[in-house]
Amino acid sequence: MSSLPSPLIENYLKEAGFWHAVTIGRGCKLDSKLIIPLIERWRPETHAFHLPCRECTITLEDVQLQLESPVDGVALTESVQSADWRAICYHLLGAIPDNIYGGRIEMGWLQDTFPEPGNDSTELKRIRYARAYILEMI
Incomplete structure:
Protein backbone atom coordinates (compact mmCIF):
# COMPACT_ATOMS: atom_id res chain seq x y z
CA MET A 1 0.00 0.00 0.00
CA SER A 2 1.55 3.26 -1.09
CA SER A 3 -0.23 5.57 1.31
CA LEU A 4 -1.97 5.55 4.64
CA PRO A 5 -5.66 4.75 4.43
CA SER A 6 -8.36 7.34 4.72
CA PRO A 7 -8.86 8.58 8.31
CA LEU A 8 -12.51 7.57 7.81
CA ILE A 9 -11.59 3.88 8.12
CA GLU A 10 -8.85 4.13 10.76
CA ASN A 11 -11.16 2.98 13.57
CA TYR A 12 -12.35 -0.01 11.53
CA LEU A 13 -8.75 -1.08 10.90
CA LYS A 14 -7.95 -0.70 14.61
CA GLU A 15 -11.03 -2.74 15.56
CA ALA A 16 -9.98 -5.50 13.15
CA GLY A 17 -6.43 -5.50 14.60
CA PHE A 18 -4.79 -4.32 11.37
CA TRP A 19 -3.87 -0.74 12.22
CA HIS A 20 -0.31 -1.55 13.28
CA ALA A 21 0.21 -3.62 10.14
CA VAL A 22 -0.88 -0.60 8.09
CA THR A 23 1.65 1.69 9.76
CA ILE A 24 4.66 -0.66 9.61
CA GLY A 25 7.60 0.91 7.92
CA ARG A 26 6.09 4.38 7.63
CA GLY A 27 8.89 6.89 8.01
CA CYS A 28 11.58 4.18 8.12
CA LYS A 29 14.50 4.33 5.76
CA LEU A 30 15.77 0.91 4.73
CA ASP A 31 19.56 0.69 4.48
CA SER A 32 20.64 -2.11 2.18
CA LYS A 33 24.13 -2.05 3.73
CA LEU A 34 22.56 -3.30 6.96
CA ILE A 35 19.95 -5.63 5.48
CA ILE A 36 22.17 -7.56 3.04
CA PRO A 37 24.56 -8.95 5.71
CA LEU A 38 21.57 -10.09 7.77
CA ILE A 58 12.50 -15.01 15.02
CA THR A 59 9.57 -16.42 16.96
CA LEU A 60 5.85 -15.85 16.60
CA GLU A 61 6.04 -13.92 19.88
CA ASP A 62 8.67 -11.58 18.34
CA VAL A 63 6.40 -10.89 15.39
CA GLN A 64 3.41 -10.34 17.67
CA LEU A 65 5.38 -7.85 19.80
CA GLN A 66 6.71 -5.95 16.78
CA LEU A 67 3.38 -5.77 14.97
CA GLU A 68 1.34 -5.35 18.14
CA SER A 69 -1.12 -7.76 16.56
CA PRO A 70 -3.61 -9.79 18.58
CA VAL A 71 -2.75 -13.48 18.75
CA ASP A 72 -5.62 -14.61 20.92
CA GLY A 73 -8.92 -15.73 19.50
CA VAL A 74 -10.14 -18.32 17.06
CA ALA A 75 -7.63 -19.69 14.56
CA LEU A 76 -8.62 -20.87 11.09
CA THR A 77 -7.67 -24.53 11.07
CA GLU A 78 -9.94 -26.18 8.58
CA SER A 79 -10.14 -26.11 4.81
CA VAL A 80 -12.53 -23.66 3.19
CA GLN A 81 -12.11 -24.89 -0.37
CA SER A 82 -15.73 -25.89 -0.68
CA ALA A 83 -16.99 -22.47 0.39
CA ASP A 84 -19.33 -20.48 -1.82
CA TRP A 85 -16.91 -17.63 -2.50
CA ARG A 86 -19.46 -15.59 -4.41
CA ALA A 87 -21.76 -15.59 -1.36
CA ILE A 88 -18.86 -14.75 0.96
CA CYS A 89 -17.78 -11.83 -1.24
CA TYR A 90 -21.32 -10.51 -1.37
CA HIS A 91 -21.79 -10.88 2.38
CA LEU A 92 -18.52 -9.10 3.29
CA LEU A 93 -18.07 -6.66 0.42
CA GLY A 94 -21.55 -6.20 -1.02
CA ALA A 95 -20.25 -6.99 -4.50
CA ILE A 96 -19.32 -10.08 -6.47
CA PRO A 97 -16.33 -10.12 -8.84
CA ASP A 98 -16.78 -11.61 -12.30
CA ASN A 99 -13.79 -13.90 -11.77
CA ARG A 104 -8.79 -15.47 -5.05
CA ILE A 105 -9.93 -12.17 -6.45
CA GLU A 106 -8.06 -9.69 -8.61
CA MET A 107 -6.52 -6.66 -6.90
CA GLY A 108 -7.59 -4.47 -9.81
CA TRP A 109 -11.19 -5.40 -9.11
CA LEU A 110 -10.82 -4.35 -5.47
CA GLN A 111 -9.30 -1.01 -6.45
CA ASP A 112 -11.90 -0.34 -9.13
CA THR A 113 -14.88 -1.44 -7.05
CA PHE A 114 -13.94 0.24 -3.76
CA PRO A 115 -12.68 3.80 -4.26
CA GLU A 116 -11.68 5.72 -1.15
CA PRO A 117 -14.84 6.86 0.66
CA GLY A 118 -15.71 10.52 0.96
CA ASN A 119 -16.90 12.42 4.03
CA ASP A 120 -20.50 11.91 2.90
CA SER A 121 -20.15 8.11 2.60
CA THR A 122 -22.32 5.77 4.63
CA GLU A 123 -20.95 3.62 7.45
CA LEU A 124 -21.62 0.48 5.41
CA LYS A 125 -19.58 1.87 2.51
CA ARG A 126 -16.70 2.69 4.88
CA ILE A 127 -16.80 -0.80 6.40
CA ILE A 138 -2.84 -9.06 2.76
Whole structure:
Protein backbone atom coordinates (compact mmCIF):
# COMPACT_ATOMS: atom_id res chain seq x y z
CA MET A 1 0.00 0.00 0.00
CA SER A 2 1.55 3.26 -1.09
CA SER A 3 -0.23 5.57 1.31
CA LEU A 4 -1.97 5.55 4.64
CA PRO A 5 -5.66 4.75 4.43
CA SER A 6 -8.36 7.34 4.72
CA PRO A 7 -8.86 8.58 8.31
CA LEU A 8 -12.51 7.57 7.81
CA ILE A 9 -11.59 3.88 8.12
CA GLU A 10 -8.85 4.13 10.76
CA ASN A 11 -11.16 2.98 13.57
CA TYR A 12 -12.35 -0.01 11.53
CA LEU A 13 -8.75 -1.08 10.90
CA LYS A 14 -7.95 -0.70 14.61
CA GLU A 15 -11.03 -2.74 15.56
CA ALA A 16 -9.98 -5.50 13.15
CA GLY A 17 -6.43 -5.50 14.60
CA PHE A 18 -4.79 -4.32 11.37
CA TRP A 19 -3.87 -0.74 12.22
CA HIS A 20 -0.31 -1.55 13.28
CA ALA A 21 0.21 -3.62 10.14
CA VAL A 22 -0.88 -0.60 8.09
CA THR A 23 1.65 1.69 9.76
CA ILE A 24 4.66 -0.66 9.61
CA GLY A 25 7.60 0.91 7.92
CA ARG A 26 6.09 4.38 7.63
CA GLY A 27 8.89 6.89 8.01
CA CYS A 28 11.58 4.18 8.12
CA LYS A 29 14.50 4.33 5.76
CA LEU A 30 15.77 0.91 4.73
CA ASP A 31 19.56 0.69 4.48
CA SER A 32 20.64 -2.11 2.18
CA LYS A 33 24.13 -2.05 3.73
CA LEU A 34 22.56 -3.30 6.96
CA ILE A 35 19.95 -5.63 5.48
CA ILE A 36 22.17 -7.56 3.04
CA PRO A 37 24.56 -8.95 5.71
CA LEU A 38 21.57 -10.09 7.77
CA ILE A 39 20.03 -11.85 4.75
CA GLU A 40 23.36 -13.55 4.04
CA ARG A 41 23.34 -15.02 7.55
CA TRP A 42 19.85 -16.55 7.18
CA ARG A 43 19.83 -20.34 6.95
CA PRO A 44 16.54 -21.66 5.54
CA GLU A 45 17.30 -25.23 6.64
CA THR A 46 17.26 -24.15 10.32
CA HIS A 47 15.04 -21.09 9.97
CA ALA A 48 17.59 -19.08 11.90
CA PHE A 49 20.22 -16.39 11.53
CA HIS A 50 23.77 -17.68 12.13
CA LEU A 51 25.61 -14.85 13.84
CA PRO A 52 29.21 -14.78 15.17
CA CYS A 53 27.94 -14.87 18.77
CA ARG A 54 25.32 -17.63 18.31
CA GLU A 55 22.25 -18.77 16.38
CA CYS A 56 19.22 -16.49 16.48
CA THR A 57 15.68 -17.07 15.26
CA ILE A 58 12.50 -15.01 15.02
CA THR A 59 9.57 -16.42 16.96
CA LEU A 60 5.85 -15.85 16.60
CA GLU A 61 6.04 -13.92 19.88
CA ASP A 62 8.67 -11.58 18.34
CA VAL A 63 6.40 -10.89 15.39
CA GLN A 64 3.41 -10.34 17.67
CA LEU A 65 5.38 -7.85 19.80
CA GLN A 66 6.71 -5.95 16.78
CA LEU A 67 3.38 -5.77 14.97
CA GLU A 68 1.34 -5.35 18.14
CA SER A 69 -1.12 -7.76 16.56
CA PRO A 70 -3.61 -9.79 18.58
CA VAL A 71 -2.75 -13.48 18.75
CA ASP A 72 -5.62 -14.61 20.92
CA GLY A 73 -8.92 -15.73 19.50
CA VAL A 74 -10.14 -18.32 17.06
CA ALA A 75 -7.63 -19.69 14.56
CA LEU A 76 -8.62 -20.87 11.09
CA THR A 77 -7.67 -24.53 11.07
CA GLU A 78 -9.94 -26.18 8.58
CA SER A 79 -10.14 -26.11 4.81
CA VAL A 80 -12.53 -23.66 3.19
CA GLN A 81 -12.11 -24.89 -0.37
CA SER A 82 -15.73 -25.89 -0.68
CA ALA A 83 -16.99 -22.47 0.39
CA ASP A 84 -19.33 -20.48 -1.82
CA TRP A 85 -16.91 -17.63 -2.50
CA ARG A 86 -19.46 -15.59 -4.41
CA ALA A 87 -21.76 -15.59 -1.36
CA ILE A 88 -18.86 -14.75 0.96
CA CYS A 89 -17.78 -11.83 -1.24
CA TYR A 90 -21.32 -10.51 -1.37
CA HIS A 91 -21.79 -10.88 2.38
CA LEU A 92 -18.52 -9.10 3.29
CA LEU A 93 -18.07 -6.66 0.42
CA GLY A 94 -21.55 -6.20 -1.02
CA ALA A 95 -20.25 -6.99 -4.50
CA ILE A 96 -19.32 -10.08 -6.47
CA PRO A 97 -16.33 -10.12 -8.84
CA ASP A 98 -16.78 -11.61 -12.30
CA ASN A 99 -13.79 -13.90 -11.77
CA ILE A 100 -13.13 -15.79 -8.54
CA TYR A 101 -10.33 -18.32 -8.71
CA GLY A 102 -10.61 -20.71 -5.76
CA GLY A 103 -11.16 -17.90 -3.29
CA ARG A 104 -8.79 -15.47 -5.05
CA ILE A 105 -9.93 -12.17 -6.45
CA GLU A 106 -8.06 -9.69 -8.61
CA MET A 107 -6.52 -6.66 -6.90
CA GLY A 108 -7.59 -4.47 -9.81
CA TRP A 109 -11.19 -5.40 -9.11
CA LEU A 110 -10.82 -4.35 -5.47
CA GLN A 111 -9.30 -1.01 -6.45
CA ASP A 112 -11.90 -0.34 -9.13
CA THR A 113 -14.88 -1.44 -7.05
CA PHE A 114 -13.94 0.24 -3.76
CA PRO A 115 -12.68 3.80 -4.26
CA GLU A 116 -11.68 5.72 -1.15
CA PRO A 117 -14.84 6.86 0.66
CA GLY A 118 -15.71 10.52 0.96
CA ASN A 119 -16.90 12.42 4.03
CA ASP A 120 -20.50 11.91 2.90
CA SER A 121 -20.15 8.11 2.60
CA THR A 122 -22.32 5.77 4.63
CA GLU A 123 -20.95 3.62 7.45
CA LEU A 124 -21.62 0.48 5.41
CA LYS A 125 -19.58 1.87 2.51
CA ARG A 126 -16.70 2.69 4.88
CA ILE A 127 -16.80 -0.80 6.40
CA ARG A 128 -16.73 -2.44 2.97
CA TYR A 129 -13.86 -0.18 1.89
CA ALA A 130 -11.95 -1.13 5.07
CA ARG A 131 -12.46 -4.82 4.30
CA ALA A 132 -11.25 -4.32 0.72
CA TYR A 133 -8.25 -2.37 2.05
CA ILE A 134 -7.35 -5.26 4.38
CA LEU A 135 -7.69 -7.77 1.53
CA GLU A 136 -5.44 -5.68 -0.67
CA MET A 137 -2.91 -5.29 2.14
CA ILE A 138 -2.84 -9.06 2.76
